[in-house]
Amino acid sequence: METEALPKARHFLPKGRGDRFAFVFTVVMLAVICIFEAFVILPDIYPEYGTMYVVYVCIGAYLYLNTMGNFLMMIYIDITSGSRVLPAILKPGWRYCPMCMQNSPPRSFHCFQCNICIMKRDHHCVFAGKCVGYYNQRYYFVTLIYLTLGALYANYLNFDHAWALLGGINWRSILTMILPFMAWILGFTEKYTFMMSFLCGTCIITFGLFSVLLFWHGDLILKGQTTHEKSVKDKSYDLGWRENVKEALGERWKLVWLSPFISSPLPGDGIEFKKRSGMENIKDM
Numbered sequence: 068m069e070t071e072a073l074p075k076a077r078h079f080l081p082k083g084r085g086d087r088f089a090f091v092f093t094v095v096m097l098a099v100i101c102i103f104e105a106f107v108i109l110p111d112i113y114p115e116y117g118t119m120y121v122v123y124v125c126i127g128a129y130l131y132l133n134t135m136g137n138f139l140m141m142i143y144i145d146i147t148s149g150s151r152v153l154p155a156i157l158k159p160g161w162r163y164c165p166m167c168m169q170n171s172p173p174r175s176f177h178c179f180q181c182n183i184c185i186m187k188r189d190h191h192c193v194f195a196g197k198c199v200g201y202y203n204q205r206y207y208f209v210t211l212i213y214l215t216l217g218a219l220y221a222n223y224l225n226f227d228h229a230w231a232l233l234g235g236i237n238w239r240s241i242l243t244m245i246l247p248f249m250a251w252i253l254g255f256t257e258k259y260t261f262m263m264s265f266l267c268g269t270c271i272i273t274f275g276l277f278s279v280l281l282f283w284h285g286d287l288i289l290k291g292q293t294t295h296e297k298s299v300k301d302k303s304y305d306l307g308w309r310e311n312v313k314e315a316l317g318e319r320w321k322l323v324w325l326s327p328f329i330s331s332p333l334p335g336d337g338i339e340f341k342k343r344s345g346m347e348n349i350k351d352m
């Protein structure tokens with residue numbers, strides 16, 4: 068295993084109050100769901116510490132460690148231009164950022180939560196309290212893969228339990244699963260059922276939300292676009308799917324999903340970008 072010599076961010080933890088809450092909520096909920104699966108759900112399916120139990124716990128641990136590893140790496144990596152000296156003259160495709168008081172490279176945008184310009188900025192992720200940009204896109208995308216897989220795995224393990232607990236599909240059980248707080252207040256459910264419904268419901272919602280995000284960002288990576296470029300139908304950085312994937316996940320894109328510690332150098336520097344047909348686009352100037 069090798070680690071990439073990427074610069075580390077100056078601020079690790081989220082700065083804003085909303086971001087901090089979302090970050091702590093994510094970290095705590097991931098840990099709670101793992102404990103719930105390992106000590107409540109799994110012992111009901113397989114005898115505790117038996118072979119099958121250990122196999123399922125190991126699969127769950129791998130999913131959890133890869134989710135957290137990529138999530139923390141996404142926050143750890145510096146996605147700004149850092150100490151690199153940017154040109155004083157406004158080059159074609161560059162724009163002046165009045166907040167940073169410097170010229171910003173093509174595809175970079177100012178983030179008002181991070182309070183700095185982010186290279187190849189996609190969006191600000193509230194769960195990480197950080198933007199997704201050129202250098203951390205790989206970690207963000209692999210986090211999405213593992214969150215979706217992890218939620219699918221948890222839903223698979225929870226299915227029989229949740230079904231038995233709620234007594235099949237009826238309007239009370241659906242309300243309990245979707246709105247456990249409401250069902251509890253209305254007296255449709257016991258405290259234990261409420262807890263179970265809350266955790267099972269969280270796994271279902273997590274799977275729904277992150278599979279949509281995974282599909283959206285997978286499509287952006289294949290097309291070599293950022294969310295902003297997709298919204299304005301800008302395809303000028305589309306170099307063909309293989310090159311686009313390397314631009315986002317690095318040269319060793321086939322291996323990045325295995326572990327966040329596998330090095331996968333990016334072909335560019337986040338400042339200059341190759342364009343489709345290799346020509347400068349006059350419209351961007």
Ligand SMILES: [Zn+2]
Pocket residue numbers: 164165166167168171176177178182183184185
């Ligand atoms: Zn800026």
Ligand SMILES: [Zn+2]
Pocket residue numbers: 178179180181182190191192196197198
């Ligand atoms: Zn940001």
